[in-house]
Amino acid sequence: MVYKITRKNVLEAVNKEKRLDGRGLLDHRPIEIKFGVSNKAEGSVSVKIGKTEVVCGIKMGVQEPYTDHENEGTMTTSMELLPLSSPNFEYGQPTIEAVEMARIIDRGIRESGFIEFEKLCIKDGEKVWSIFIDLAIINDDGNLIDAGALAAILALMTARFPEYDEKTEKIKFGEFTDKKLPLNADKMPLTITFFKLGEKIFIDPTREEEEVTEGRLTIEVSKPEKEEMINAMQKGGEAVFSIEEVNSMVDEATKIFKKLNSLVTDELKKAKKEAKEK
């Protein structure tokens, strides 16, 4: 519940470089990852950041390629703000919040070169694989973009192709191969959204904190070779940022990228180990 007084509280805390839950401005809440939440999906994962929980399922399809990308697979990202997850979400057409979040997450993945779209081509100009990245919120406690983006990446990395019948040109749904999606692991993009309140900037807000922020900047970072790359950026909300602030956030983003990257690597290793043991 966000009250009039909440803004004062959060502002007072961040002005002292602290949060109400004791964290620093650039600290994440505990992150919990669980793979395989839906065995019907080609890949799936649940990501919890604090009390926020997002699930992501990867579904594959086959279709005709777009005319300007005749030998490339396609990708579609959707985000469902399930009314289950918050008293503030309603049924109906996707809200602008959901649409914007999905598009930000989509851009970061698309631009990074993480997915090798040409390797998703089945027949030039005729048939290509399409990847559906479907995100759904299970519990909303803020920072949905970062949680969703992380879930998308992890789901993609553990997804595998379904069986495809070349003669009928149809997917044998329910039958999976061992073949992973064509990904450049070293081009993996990770998303960090910075939020602004007053003069202070912080990451990973709870819903209560996020409701009183004035603006945000989402930065999607990858490190393909020696150098960090920015694959997408989006400023949201009505706050204004100075050049110094933006430069400082870009700097911080590269540092946070390192932390998230080792978390992802550890989690994938764990998942691989568990899969082998089964």
Add this chain to the structure above:
Amino acid sequence: MATKTKKDIVIPGEIISKGNDFLPGDWTMKQGENIIATRIGIVEKYDKLIKIIPISGVYIPRGGNVVIGEIKDITMNGWMVNIGGPYSSFLPLRECPGFIEESEMENVYGIGDLIVTRIFDVRRTSVDLTMKSRERGLGKIQSGIVVRVNPHRVPRVIGKEGSMIKMIKDASNCYITVGQNGLIWINGDDIEKQAFAKRIVEYIVDNTTTEGLTEKVEKWIAENKPASIKTVPKEEKSEENVEVKE
């Protein structure tokens, strides 16, 4: 977090008494020969009355309760207040001390303000509030932070004869006002102390079903107290004036 199966939690429809030993009280009903629970909770027997103490769900307003509510709207004769749950609550103008002009109402309690108030009448779906009470501390919340918890865990936050709430106050140097509807107002010198008090409250609420809660809370406080909060020694009542050093 450890899960414990509590033998005395009953679920809706569960038979809690057979025959005519008891009369059905809150959240129970007669079903043939038996009395069943109609809400998840703990059975309590009081003389010939058997009832359920709820452990979850909406707050049940009771006359005399101190609650913290949010001003939702201002009408000609008072303020509409949200105290949680499916009740419309109203603070009539005549229940406020002094004389308030209609044009002044917004300044006294404005939309979005939080107030500490007292319930004086409960009807089927509406509640009347009052600011006229011997209870001190009623009024508008101007500073501090407000935490929202499961109203059924409030007794644990207060503790036996206020022992738990005293522990929170001592550890954080903050004033704590507990609304029976699950809103808790924490007021202190600075945000760090208030934030710490909030975390202690949240720890208590997350662990109400654990045994030895008091010891656990003491331990948690010792392990998590920020260095910047120094315990102010209690003023000793003595012949000489003892200076309180920070």
Add this chain to the structure above:
Amino acid sequence: MAYTKRIDGRKLDELRDTSAKIGVVPNADGSALFKQGDTVAIAAVYGPKILNPKHCQNPEKGVLRVHYNMLSFSVSERIRPGLSRRSQEISKVTEWALAPLVLLDELPGTVIDVHINILQANAGTRCAGINAAAMALAAAGVPMTEMISAVAVGKIDDKIVTDVTKEEEDYEEGEGATDIPVAFLSNSGKLTLLQLDGRIQAKRMKEALEAGKEACKKIFEIQKKALKEVE
């Protein structure tokens, strides 16, 4: 070939691995996860709360609003996100199944929202949804006269079976497959959900209902245990 042995080796009246857990959606007033074999349903309850706009309020009793939907990746062939006609129908029959339990007369002018989402589907999704929803309502402290448990029984070829799987639903040999989702109240033993998809001889209906009743008793025990586990 006649259906003599079940595809997954279970006995005719055997349930799949069933488990339940409450408190999975912290924001909700009550929530539960219910797993029936491979089928996974989550339910979250918000309320009772005042129903707005005011003209929608029922001055006599509270309103129960149920929404059921499957997540796009819960099935083999992706479902487009958003409500479908199937989910609308299931939402309604679920509401009719749950409403008799809730003491709505004591909650005039209010609404209780029940949200059910299927994470993973292998038949029996509406039943798993009802099982999860019942637990979420109880956990939310909603006043109820009893609990409800649901299961999909079926007739596969000429055998009455309990807890039908997708593979069984697709069985085409012999008499084919008939899917009969049912829900029974825990105390009164009355039915509040009954649907039939397929064909069955009238005289065998009794057998199917008995099988459903027995299975629901077992499911009730699992729901009860999960509700009594407090963290």
